[in-house]
Amino acid sequence: MSVPEGDRPESFWDKLGVSEAVTAATEMARGLGTGRFEMSPDELRSTRAEWQAIFDDIEVMRRDATQMTQVKGPGAEVASKGQARAANESGHRYLVSLAGIQAYVDKFGKGLDRTIAQYEQTDGDRAEVFRRRQGELE
Numbered sequence: 001m002s003v004p005e006g007d008r009p010e011s012f013w014d015k016l017g018v019s020e021a022v023t024a025a026t027e028m029a030r031g032l033g034t035g036r037f038e039m040s041p042d043e044l045r046s047t048r049a050e051w052q053a054i055f056d057d058i059e060v061m062r063r064d065a066t067q068m069t070q071v072k073g074p075g076a077e078v079a080s081k082g083q084a085r086a087a088n089e090s091g092h093r094y095l096v097s098l099a100g101i102q103a104y105v106d107k108f109g110k111g112l113d114r115t116i117a118q119y120e121q122t123d124g125d126r127a128e129v130f131r132r133r134q135g136e137l138e
Helices: 012-016 018-032 041-069 078-137
Strands: none
Touching: 041 078
16 A cells, blocks of 8 residues: 555655655656657756766765764663664665665766767867868868
């Protein structure tokens, strides 16, 4: 049974903004899979900057979250140690999750870099052909 979207409680990922980043990535990936996804070079550069900002935000989240793997119990008894261990394991799983998301964002960003380089190479090649033809006409 699914919960209607409007009635769904805000998740931990929603609060961190990660869900929005993943949703944006998914929407962009859908367009790429059709074989026809057009963007101007300026739009690509702008999109690349946005992906870099997401990558940087996740890096800050990872750095801030390292303290979640260094929890110490309030006492030396078994219960305190067990709670600390559970918290540290949870923190570690969170860091692993962030690393996976960041790797995805990085891979997508590098794909945009390659696309931008291809645009620039093609534009440069066309400009050279134009200069040569213009010289032939003179």
